[in-house]
Amino acid sequence: MSTFNYTILTILGCGLVTWLSRILPFILLKKFNLSETVLEYLSFVPIVIMSALWFSSLFTQHLGHLPTVNWPNLIASGPTLLSAILSKNLLVIVLVGVCSLGVIRLIAGN
């Protein structure tokens, strides 16, 4: 499968499940109710998945062995997290993060 087809197929699939997540509750609500346990389970999704995505970028995988630390990403996470706490603005956070890693690469010389 070509990269273009792969990308477009993935976008269509993701678009479909997101759209269904949006409209199905409105359509089905009169007939069904989610159990308290399911609602509770779902409430943990954002924090766990977001932090897991961050942490996975801090290591380099070697299947069968413990991962090694990705130092540039780990160090750049410091100012980025600080900017998140201070600004609470996603655009500022992204800019600080990009500049941090840029500076680290400049100093490390690669």
Place this chain on the structure above:
Amino acid sequence: MNDDLTRRAGWHEAIPIGFSYFGISLALGIVGRAAGISPGLMLLMSALIFAGSAQFVLISLLLTQEPVMAIVAATFLINARLILLGITLAPHFKQQSFLKTILLASLLTDESFALAINKINYTKGRLTFAWFHGAALLPYLVCLSATLIGALLGGLLTNPERFGVDFAVIAMFIGLTYLQFESDQQLPKTLQLILIGCSLVMVYFGMIIIPGRLLILAVTLVGCAIGVILKHVYF
């Protein structure tokens, strides 16, 4: 904010959302282009998915060529909270026709949800299709145009990796993790910190056996279960 439920009022009250979406969508377009996705496809992505955090995840998964089904499953998990928002909001729109219900639900986001829940305080629990559609359409149009602008600007940067542009996605996750931690009124802060810790431990050791981004799915499924158990036992 007042009890005016016209489309015009909705449009007007959504302007702050439009501002915040402009920045996020601009960054999204730049990041997508840096990941090698064309402006046209970025526009299609924003048009069909219209969910910032999920799109950043999607771009990073496309970059590492994960299986289509794994990416779709991850997107579903990230956007599953929309189901919760829908369940909460739906009772206020029960009098709308089937077609209008689908139209307004299609543009539901965290922010338009928050605006609508706030609006209810001024209208004795009433919401109209016209108001919500106006309030959701403005951010949608801003998102589409800013994504396209970002994707076009992103193409001007040559060898963006040199400037650390590949860190934009990671920075986004750091920001989203923190903002989620900060704004979630439902879960105790200690419990959230414990879960972030669990996530770190699971990612580190999970990397020994579970390849790439499939690990994220596994960690999320297990992490949420741990959250439910801890909440019932200790909180």
